[in-house]
Amino acid sequence: MTAPTxxxxxxxxxxxxxxxxxxxxxxxxxxGYPTVEGSIAAMVAMVEAGVDIVxxxxxxxxxxxxxxxIQHAAATALAGGTRVADTFAATKAVRAAGVPPLxxxxxxxxxxxxxxxxxxxxAAAGGAGLITPxxxxxxxxxxxxxxxxxxxxxxxxxxxxxxxxxxxxxTSACRGFVYAASTMGVTGARxxxxxGAEHLVRRTRAVTDLPVCxxxxxxxxxxxxxxxxxxxxxxxxSALVRCLIQARELDEGLEALRxxxxxxxxxxxxxxx
Amino acid sequence: MTQPSTAPGEETPxxxxxxxxxxxxxxxxxxxxxxxxxxxxxxxxxMVDPDFLAELDRLHRTYTGRPSIITEVPRFAAHAxxxxxxxxxxxxNHTGSHKINNVLAQALLTVxxxxxxxxxxxxAGQHGVATATAAALMGLECTIYMGKVDTERQALNVARxxxxxxxxxxxxxxxxxxxDAINEALRDWVxxxxxxxxxxxxxxxxHPFPEMVRDFHRxxxxxxxxxxxxxxxxxxxxxxxxxxxxxxxxxxxHRFVPDAGVRLIGIEAGGEGIPSxxxxxxxxxxxxxxxxxxxxxxxxxxxxxxxxxHSISAGLDYPSVGPEHAWLRDTGRAEYRYATDEQVMEAxxxxxxxxxxxxxxxxxxxxxxxxxVGRELGPDALLLVNLSxxxxxxxxxxxxxxxxxxEDES
Ligand SMILES: Cc1ncc(COP(=O)(O)O)c(C=O)c1O
Numbered sequence: 001m002t003a004p005t006x007x008x009x010x011x012x013x014x015x016x017x018x019x020x021x022x023x024x025x026x027x028x029x030x031x032g033y034p035t036v037e038g039s040i041a042a043m044v045a046m047v048e049a050g051v052d053i054v055x056x057x058x059x060x061x062x063x064x065x066x067x068x069x070i071q072h073a074a075a076t077a078l079a080g081g082t083r084v085a086d087t088f089a090a091t092k093a094v095r096a097a098g099v100p101p102l103x104x105x106x107x108x109x110x111x112x113x114x115x116x117x118x119x120x121x122x123a124a125a126g127g128a129g130l131i132t133p134x135x136x137x138x139x140x141x142x143x144x145x146x147x148x149x150x151x152x153x154x155x156x157x158x159x160x161x162x163x164x165x166x167x168x169x170x171t172s173a174c175r176g177f178v179y180a181a182s183t184m185g186v187t188g189a190r191x192x193x194x195x196g197a198e199h200l201v202r203r204t205r206a207v208t209d210l211p212v213c214x215x216x217x218x219x220x221x222x223x224x225x226x227x228x229x230x231x232x233x234x235x236x237x238s239a240l241v242r243c244l245i246q247a248r249e250l251d252e253g254l255e256a257l258r259x260x261x262x263x264x265x266x267x268x269x270x271x272x273x
Numbered sequence: 274m275t276q277p278s279t280a281p282g283e284e285t286p287x288x289x290x291x292x293x294x295x296x297x298x299x300x301x302x303x304x305x306x307x308x309x310x311x312x313x314x315x316x317x318x319x320m321v322d323p324d325f326l327a328e329l330d331r332l333h334r335t336y337t338g339r340p341s342i343i344t345e346v347p348r349f350a351a352h353a354x355x356x357x358x359x360x361x362x363x364x365x366n367h368t369g370s371h372k373i374n375n376v377l378a379q380a381l382l383t384v385x386x387x388x389x390x391x392x393x394x395x396x397a398g399q400h401g402v403a404t405a406t407a408a409a410l411m412g413l414e415c416t417i418y419m420g421k422v423d424t425e426r427q428a429l430n431v432a433r434x435x436x437x438x439x440x441x442x443x444x445x446x447x448x449x450x451x452x453d454a455i456n457e458a459l460r461d462w463v464x465x466x467x468x469x470x471x472x473x474x475x476x477x478x479x480h481p482f483p484e485m486v487r488d489f490h491r492x493x494x495x496x497x498x499x500x501x502x503x504x505x506x507x508x509x510x511x512x513x514x515x516x517x518x519x520x521x522x523x524x525x526x527h528r529f530v531p532d533a534g535v536r537l538i539g540i541e542a543g544g545e546g547i548p549s550x551x552x553x554x555x556x557x558x559x560x561x562x563x564x565x566x567x568x569x570x571x572x573x574x575x576x577x578x579x580x581x582x583h584s585i586s587a588g589l590d591y592p593s594v595g596p597e598h599a600w601l602r603d604t605g606r607a608e609y610r611y612a613t614d615e616q617v618m619e620a621x622x623x624x625x626x627x628x629x630x631x632x633x634x635x636x637x638x639x640x641x642x643x644x645x646v647g648r649e650l651g652p653d654a655l656l657l658v659n660l661s662x663x664x665x666x667x668x669x670x671x672x673x674x675x676x677x678x679x680e681d682e683s
Contacts, residue, residue: 061578107563108563111562111577134563139299162306166307184463186463
């Protein structure tokens with residue numbers, strides 16, 4: 001089942017990138033770090049510096065797919081009073097800045113709002129859809145129905161451990177793109193992007209025509225270029241969040257963020273395809 | 274090898290797809306699905322494999338010390354409205370709690386799956402000690418994740434795990450208790466799943482864990498039912514157990530589920546009382562939600578963020594509960610109450626003084642429940658209580674609570 005593309009979704013952006021002969025750059029930042037306003041400013045700064053899609057992270061109390069950097073940012077955001085509702089302010093701002101915002105949320109936060117109510121609210125706030133790190137298609141009947149109703153993308157993950165049978169099952173439930181985890185493990189910058197990533201992308205392409213974007217562990221221009229050589233999109237998270245964590249004040253963080261984003265944007269244009 | 278004989282009603286029930294009504298499921302990263310499927314297949318094969326069952330039975334007889342005995346406790350029962358009270362003595366198992374039942378079985382599965390490393394979470398430390406024990410016995414590498422708060426209040430068990438050769442990793446983020454230890458164990462698992470088995474210690478988590486762990490503890494109720502019938506000629510009026518994740522309770526309840534006249538009563542941690550917000554009485558306050566791979570009752574705020582639980586006993590200090598308990602509760606087959614820290618410490622001291630048995634603080638919740646239920650039902654009642662563990666690990670907490678330490682020690 002490949003659903004028709006949605007006007008809110010990311011398909012248009014990915015098509016444009018493909019037409020330009022390059023991979024898309026997808027940048028992740030969590031809402032509420034260092035503050036809600038600061039995080040929105042940071043997302044807009046990433047857009048200005050060249051990301052094609054913003055992955056809007058929702059801080060969660062038990063982020064079991066995240067490494068220390070994003071855990072720290074999420075815990076700080078929650079301690080500062082960040083609410084799920086703040087997500088929608090972020091998606092509006094990112095959409096207004098000109099790129100699609102794709103929300104990354106652990107499932108209980110969606111469930112708690114009511115899946116359909118959440119989807120309606122996300123669509124109304126310009127959201128492109130959801131990346132669901134702890135929801136597999138097998139458990140996603142409600143979300144699949146709600147995303148159809150509201151025209152939202154559904155990005156499920158595949159991993160190096162996925163069997164061919166799982167790849168088929170997962171990709172057939174996706175809309176927008178397929179998120180390929182580069183290695184087994186949690187988010188966080190790594191020195192090398194696992195060689196398994198390219199193999200996984202190849203196996204994924206064998207079962208779907210959807211774009212395949214690669215995340216986990218990408219932090220540098222060279223890595224972005226390497227991944228852009230075989231994937232339709234390069235997803236960067238912890239390295240961008242670290243720009244904000246290491247800064248003494250927000251402006252310094254935004255400056256570091258712009259620089260890194262520009263480097264990564266150059267990287268995705270260097271990948272030979 | 275011969276298969277241990279099973280009487281009618283005592284065979285392990287057929288495997289399911291992992292839903293108990295709306296509860297359960299597999300809310301985990303895709304990366305773990307192949308490992309969960311491999312585990313599900315391995316345990317289903319094992320449960321009908323005479324060699325596996327014989328090996329587990331041999332270990333239980335010659336290592337765990339099964340069957341565990343039952344003990345009638347009349348001097349304690351005098352405070353429980355005069356009801357007859359019988360304890361199922363899981364505290365006498367090797368390593369000191371029921372946890373070993375599940376651990377030995379999963380460790381055998383680990384070897385069968387060709388994995389060389391086990392990881393586990395632990396709250397009270399009993400599951401960690403049991404896992405470290407099995408790892409030593411079977412030559413497996415072992416890492417235990419434990420909340421920092423718990424490493425301090427259960428220091429004896431940390432020392433035991435280290436002596437047994439396990440690496441103990443204190444987890445400092447979040448509430449630094451059981452829930453955070455599970456997060457960290459899951460992060461390890463998703464990274465090392467090819468070589469590592471996550472030896473989960475209770476009836477929570479993604480399918481097949483809730484069902485599999487229940488089946489490995491079901492022996493508690495199978496034995497106890499026969500033992501009580503043998504001693505008294507009848508079934509108990511109520512079976513009472515403490516409920517953290519819910520493994521000892523599912524273990525003793527499950528064989529009694531078809532016995533409609535037997536009340537199944539789970540006791541949660543009431544902590545400092547419901548109004549204080551500092552408790553782990555999920556069924557008294559919580560609503561359905563997803564944590565650690567399963568849909569169940571969950572202590573959560575308006576947004577769905579997990580709310581931190583509190584209990585004087587580390588083993589019950591968890592904001593969710595096994596999905597099968599949620600289903601037993603919603604269908605009315607089991608009932609759930611809570612005991613506050615104060616009631617628990619009173620029951621703890623009472624069993625020590627009247628019967629010469631020092632229970633684990635977790636198990637003392639079941640004892641507090643028995644005092645209450647006995648008073649309600651009166652002298653004709655027959656209560657079966659799961660004494661899930663012994664209290665050595667809790668002596669520091671108890672000594673402090675009862676002021677038994679010198680000033681400078683407390
Ligand atoms: C002695 C004892 N009883 C009970 C528990 C609670 O676990 P469960 O509810 O899974 O039996 C623990 C957990 O650490 C324990 O050590």
